[in-house]
Amino acid sequence: MNVTGHTSRPASIRDVAGxxxxxYQTVSRVINGHPSVKPSTxxxxxxxxxxxxxxxxATALALASGRSRAVTVLTANTTHHGYASILQGIEESARAAxxxxxxxxxxxxEEPAVxxxxxxxxxxxxxxxxIAYDPAGxxxxxxxxxxxxxxGVVETPAGRPDDDRPWVWTDDREAxxxxxxxxxxxxxxxxxxxxxxxxxxxxxxxxxxxxxALREAGAPEPRPMQGSWGPAGGYKAGLRLAKAPDVxxxxxxxxxxxxxxxRALHVSGRSVPDEVSVAGFDDAPHSAYLTPxxxxxRLDFTGLGRAAFALLHGVLEESAPIAPHPxxxxxxxxxxxxxxxxxxx
Amino acid sequence: MNVTGHTSRPASIRDVAGxxxxxYQTVSRVINGHPSVKPSTxxxxxxxxxxxxxxxxATALALASGRSRAVTVLTANTTHHGYASILQGIEESARAAxxxxxxxxxxxxEEPAVxxxxxxxxxxxxxxxxIAYDPAGxxxxxxxxxxxxxxGVVETPAGRPDDDRPWVWTDDREAxxxxxxxxxxxxxxxxxxxxxxxxxxxxxxxxxxxxxALREAGAPEPRPMQGSWGPAGGYKAGLRLAKAPDVxxxxxxxxxxxxxxxRALHVSGRSVPDEVSVAGFDDAPHSAYLTPxxxxxRLDFTGLGRAAFALLHGVLEESAPIAPHPxxxxxxxxxxxxxxxxxxx
DNA sequence: CTGAAAGCGCTTACAG
DNA sequence: CTGAAAGCGCTTACAG
Numbered sequence: 001m002n003v004t005g006h007t008s009r010p011a012s013i014r015d016v017a018g019x020x021x022x023x024y025q026t027v028s029r030v031i032n033g034h035p036s037v038k039p040s041t042x043x044x045x046x047x048x049x050x051x052x053x054x055x056x057x058a059t060a061l062a063l064a065s066g067r068s069r070a071v072t073v074l075t076a077n078t079t080h081h082g083y084a085s086i087l088q089g090i091e092e093s094a095r096a097a098x099x100x101x102x103x104x105x106x107x108x109x110e111e112p113a114v115x116x117x118x119x120x121x122x123x124x125x126x127x128x129x130x131i132a133y134d135p136a137g138x139x140x141x142x143x144x145x146x147x148x149x150x151x152g153v154v155e156t157p158a159g160r161p162d163d164d165r166p167w168v169w170t171d172d173r174e175a176x177x178x179x180x181x182x183x184x185x186x187x188x189x190x191x192x193x194x195x196x197x198x199x200x201x202x203x204x205x206x207x208x209x210x211x212x213a214l215r216e217a218g219a220p221e222p223r224p225m226q227g228s229w230g231p232a233g234g235y236k237a238g239l240r241l242a243k244a245p246d247v248x249x250x251x252x253x254x255x256x257x258x259x260x261x262x263r264a265l266h267v268s269g270r271s272v273p274d275e276v277s278v279a280g281f282d283d284a285p286h287s288a289y290l291t292p293x294x295x296x297x298r299l300d301f302t303g304l305g306r307a308a309f310a311l312l313h314g315v316l317e318e319s320a321p322i323a324p325h326p327x328x329x330x331x332x333x334x335x336x337x338x339x340x341x342x343x344x345x
Numbered sequence: 346m347n348v349t350g351h352t353s354r355p356a357s358i359r360d361v362a363g364x365x366x367x368x369y370q371t372v373s374r375v376i377n378g379h380p381s382v383k384p385s386t387x388x389x390x391x392x393x394x395x396x397x398x399x400x401x402x403a404t405a406l407a408l409a410s411g412r413s414r415a416v417t418v419l420t421a422n423t424t425h426h427g428y429a430s431i432l433q434g435i436e437e438s439a440r441a442a443x444x445x446x447x448x449x450x451x452x453x454x455e456e457p458a459v460x461x462x463x464x465x466x467x468x469x470x471x472x473x474x475x476i477a478y479d480p481a482g483x484x485x486x487x488x489x490x491x492x493x494x495x496x497g498v499v500e501t502p503a504g505r506p507d508d509d510r511p512w513v514w515t516d517d518r519e520a521x522x523x524x525x526x527x528x529x530x531x532x533x534x535x536x537x538x539x540x541x542x543x544x545x546x547x548x549x550x551x552x553x554x555x556x557x558a559l560r561e562a563g564a565p566e567p568r569p570m571q572g573s574w575g576p577a578g579g580y581k582a583g584l585r586l587a588k589a590p591d592v593x594x595x596x597x598x599x600x601x602x603x604x605x606x607x608r609a610l611h612v613s614g615r616s617v618p619d620e621v622s623v624a625g626f627d628d629a630p631h632s633a634y635l636t637p638x639x640x641x642x643r644l645d646f647t648g649l650g651r652a653a654f655a656l657l658h659g660v661l662e663e664s665a666p667i668a669p670h671p672x673x674x675x676x677x678x679x680x681x682x683x684x685x686x687x688x689x690x
Numbered sequence: 691c692t693g694a695a696a697g698c699g700c701t702t703a704c705a706g
Numbered sequence: 707c708t709g710a711a712a713g714c715g716c717t718t719a720c721a722g
Contacts, residue, residue: 012715023693028717036691058468059413060715062404063698072445078436079429079630088423091450100417100469102447105436123403124445231634256631263634285424286601286631289576289608357699368709373701381707405699408714 011052019048031056058100062125070126071312072102074117076109076136080229081255081284082301086131086153089305097313100126109136111143118143127312129153138199141165149315153308155198156205166311168304175297175330176209179251179279181217182295182332186277187340188249190219194227194237194261196253196281206253206281227257234260241276242268248276248341255280255287255296262290262337273339283333292336300328356397364393376401403445407470415471416657417447419462421454421481425574426600426629427646431476431498434650442658445471454481456488463488472657474498483544486510494660498653500543501550511656515649520642520675521554524596524624526562527640527677531622532685533594535564539572539582539606541598541626551598551626572602579605586621587613593621593686600625600632600641607635607682618684628678637681645673 013031017024022041029037030045037045048054062068071094077083087103094101104121106114118140121128128150132141141152144165152167183191191214198204207224214221225240227233234257241247242265252258258280262272270276272292280287283298358376362369367386374382375390382390393399407413416439422428432448439446449466451459463485466473473495477486486497489510497512528536536559543549552569559566570585572578579602586592587610597603603625607617615621617637625632628643 014715024716025694025718026692029692032717038691041691055464055468057408057715059404059407059470060698061717063402063408063700064715064717066698066717068404070447078433084424084429088450091423091448095450095452095465098465100447100465101449102415102445103436104446105433105440107440119400120440120443120445123400125404231631235634259631259634263636263638266636286576286604289580289604291608291611291636293608359699369700370710371708374708377701383707386707402699405714406701408698408716409700409702411701411714 010057011054012057013054015052016045016048016054019052020044067316068125069098070100070102070124071129071309072104072121072124072126073129073131074104074106074121074137074140075131076106076134077229078103078105081282082133082299083131085301086305086308089302089307090129090309091305092302093306093309093313097309099309099313106136106140109134109139111139114139115143118145122148127151127316129308129312132199134197134199149312151308151311151315153304166315168307168311170299170301170304170328171330172205172299173209173212175281175299176206176251177213178209178330178332179281179295179297180210180213182334183249183251183277183279183338184213184217184219186249186338188277189246189341190214190222191249191251192222192241192247193224194234194241194250194252194257195224196227196229196257204253210251227253227260229254229256231256231260231263233257235264237261238264239268241265242270249338250276250278252278252280255282255284255294257281258287258294258296258337259290262292262294272337275342277338277341279338288335290337295335295338296333298331298333303328355402356399357402358399360397361390361393361399364397365389412661413470414443415445415447415469416474416654417449417466417469417471418474418476419449419451419466419482419485420476421451421479422574423448423450426627427478427644428476430646431650431653434647434652435474435654436650437647438651438654438658442654444654444658451481451485454479454484456484459484460488463490467493472496472661474653474657477544479542479544494657496653496656496660498649511660513649513652513656515644515646515673516675517550517644518554518557520626520644521551521596522558523554523675523677524626524640524642525555525558527679528594528596528622528624528683529558529562529564531594531683533622534591534686535559535567536594536596537567537586537592538569539579539586539595539597539602540569541572541574541602549598555596572598572605574599574601576601576605576608578602580609582606583609584613586610587615594683595621595623597623597625600627600629600639602626603632603639603641603682604635607637607639617682620687622683622686624683633680635682640680640683641678643676643678648673 013024013027016027091101106117130141131153132138144150154167154169180191193210225237227237238261280294280296283296287294358369358372361372436446451462475486476498477483489495499512499514525536538555570582572582583606625639625641628641632639
């Protein structure tokens with residue numbers, strides 16, 4: 001059922017005007033909901049619009065009005081759970097607001113590549129959302145020219161470069177704090193940590209929360225292990241941790257890392273949770289179905305994406321409601337992978 | 346390092362023309378690489394462009410030329426492995442060709458909702474790629490108005506509605522055939538199948554390949570079980586299959602489904618692969634790290650996305666090379682989850 | 691309440 | 707090789 005059959009040029013407001021017997025300015029008034037149009041005229045125009053299958057040309061609208069109802073998201077990744085969910089949340093909200101959502105991937109964190117990506121995104125018109133969870137994203141956010149509407153999705157609001165761009169974040173520190181406390185409360189002497197890469201050189205919020213819980217408990221503070229984003233990094237770190245007999249609890253920077261750690265413990269002959277407890281971060285879709293199922297902290301990334309768009313929408317259109325900073329509360333999900341430490345000899 | 350400091354209006358070709366002491370048509374020639382421009386003039390214009398930080402306005406370009414260097418992808422999902430990888434492949438190629446990539450999610454398969462989504466995508470200008478792996482996608486592909494450049498990513502070229510739109514696909518039939526043969530060659534009497542939802546009412550290519558292998562081997566043909574896209578559906582189907590003692594081999598329509606099946610077998614006390622063998626489909630990132638690690642068939646979805654874009658690019662620009670239909674060969678990846686059936690009593 | 695003009699920033703013929 | 711005109715499909719003041 002193809003909307004209307006014309007393979008020819010789509011109808012313009014002039015065509016509609018002709019069909020309705022009015023000037024094209026009047027058509028413009030009707031499609032913009034301008035109040036001062038005689039009801040009978042409006043009827044005729046509406047009928048012509050319907051008959052010709054008229055749709056307002058978005059490109060012309062953007063050029064003439066200077067507004068484009070478009071958002072482009074700059075991100076270094078589109079498939080990891082957190083990133084993918086944020087993108088999903090943005091798309092939902094954008095669609096609801098009749099915005100178009102474009103994606104620009106930051107393939108490299110090199111300054112020239114990042115600058116080029118930002119340029120291309122700016123060229124598209126409309127607003128920008130940049131996911132600054134990694135060095136490429138952080139640089140991109142920093143390279144956005146002043147005056148361009150942008151909101152950042154950041155790892156932590158603390159220690160941000162001093163500017164007044166709006167941003168959103170999840171409380172990763174609190175989440176890591178809770179997960180670590182859970183593990184400690186089970187009786188473990190301490191908790192080891194396999195980190196995701198940090199967005200900056202500074203200590204990440206997750207690391208901070210983990211450390212805070214250890215300090216409060218007076219537990220020893222092992223060096224965090226540098227992981228990656230995927231299971232391969234977790235596997236590598238897990239193999240090393242498996243060799244240390246005193247390691248009984250491991251917190252991972254995300255669920256993919258935890259998956260790799262679980263696998264490494266398995267091939268090393270260490271059983272989970274009997275000998276070692278493992279907890280992840282994010283509650284990715286597969287985590288509940290692993291064996292052992294994974295204890296983790298659920299973060300509302302989709303909601304974060306929605307909040308980011310709401311903020312941008314507020315910047316772009318005065319009429320749009322400004323969303324408050326999101327305070328999505330992390331939720332600890334206890335499953336099979338965590339338990340009490342083994343009895344001491 | 347913000348490109349240039351002006352918060353004011355960006356430079357237009359008229360500004361550049363003024364700075365270079367030429368008419369703005371000459372500027373247009375220079376930025377379009379038109380040959381007939383005196384070298385010295387070109388130099389001056391280039392210098393002015395550089396000095397003013399001029400960037401050609403994409404919206405105006407699109408309106409004036411009628412071409413927009415934009416592709417919008419219509420899809421019912423953005424996070425499942427296959428969909429996400431296709432999106433990734435399209436984005437890569439689009440970026441390389443200086444195209445913008447927008448995403449429109451098909452939230453419902455209802456005809457009016459699909460038609461609205463197609464309209465919005467068409468309004469954006471540029472070309473369309475629709476992922477037709479599900480009813481919403483299939484309908485969207487069918488609802489694209491004639492004359493709009495579009496390529497479909499389809500489940501199978503067989504039985505498509507009779508039109509001449511270009512499309513790409515992977516050889517799912519062959520992949521399922523190989524996976525089933527692998528299981529049979531291990532000594533299983535037959536192979537049960539947990540299906541992903543089909544894009545149409547017809548039998549899917551994966552189901553066809555599975556059945557073909559069974560027939561060739563003279564094996565019994567159990568009814569395929571209807572799953573979903575995620576692990577929850579696999580879990581449900583797995584619980585039922587676990588109850589049948591004669592089930593020794595299970596092929597799943599994707600790796601997420603297989604994850605759920607593995608979990609169901611575990612909670613039912615059936616060990617993999619000693620009692621039951623399981624194989625998946627797609628080789629998702631986590632599959633190699635599961636315990637047992639998952640035997641699966643790897644499909645090149647990223648390459649499929651690249652091919653889809655190449656085809657669209659060819660339609661949009663005559664100069665662009667037309668890609669051949671992709672013949673990505675499915676690759677069987679044998680891991681721990683498949684093995685010989687248990688010895689008979 | 692409605693029409694005629696100018697302009698958004700470009701490109702595409704048309705002149706010279 | 708380069709400039710002046712018309713136009714892409716709209717919106718935004720300005721008139722009446």
